[in-house]
Amino acid sequence: MARVFILLFMLHVVLMAVALISCLSAEKRDVRALPRFLWVPVIVLVPIIGPVAWFLSRRRPILGGISPAGSPARPLGGPANRARPPAPDDDPDFLRDLDAEQAKRDRELFQRWEEDLRRREDDIRRRETDDREDQHRPEP
Known part of the structure; x- marks a missing residue:
């Protein structure tokens, strides 16, 4: 006890x-x-x-959405008609902008990779051409 x-x-x-x-x-x-x-x-x-x-x-107190004073009931501490902004992951405009930014970054990254690949291929071709020319040159 x-x-x-x-x-x-x-x-x-x-x-x-x-x-x-x-x-x-x-x-x-x-x-x-x-x-x-x-x-x-x-x-x-x-x-x-x-x-x-x-x-x-x-x-x-909430009685059918009307408080005893006759005014519409509202959440504790908030103004009567204040709409809450949606969370970022629920906002379609935010998500669309986020997708557009990511797509832009992806395209820029892809272009840099392609430029880097072309530069490396050009360097390799240039070296191969120089090596072939060196092989065909008679020694002095």
Whole structure:
């Protein structure tokens, strides 16, 4: 039985610490129902129920997409009509530009390789021609 009490005490301490940190670091607009100076004693002095009440008070109620005040519900902390930009790997324009840039780099690399190959082939041909001419020259 002592283990259960120890476990409940540890749960209370951890929950209280997390709730206190959350309460003290919350934006002013996110502190609801009570002022912050009243939330701190409630969280500390009311075991388990105080921290749970803090977390439940921070949740914004959503009733069919309309909040109780009659305004459309919105995500916590964000403006009502702010669209989130898509992630780069979900943005087709970004992916298209990325593919175009990669294709351009590939073409430039391929052209450098071809130029290097032509230069090396020309050097080899020149050496072979010089070697043949040296072989056919009579020695003085």
